[in-house]
Amino acid sequence: MLEYVKTILVKVSFDVRLFEKELRKAFKMLIQEELEELRKWCYVRFSGIYHGIINRVFAKAS
Secondary structure: OOOHHHHHHHHHHHOOOHHHHHHHHHHOOOOOHHHHHHHHHHHHHHHHHHHHHHHHHHHOOO
């Protein structure tokens, strides 16, 4: 499921709202270990453009 979520995030990364929506949906689908891996991956892949969104979404999950 983690690879599926990553694929979706890459495909919607052109749109801020879609990216945040899909990132939030990931929390309903993934287990804690996968969420930690997703968090790291998101920071590596998207922190340049979506740093604030990633911070906000993962802060609520903590």
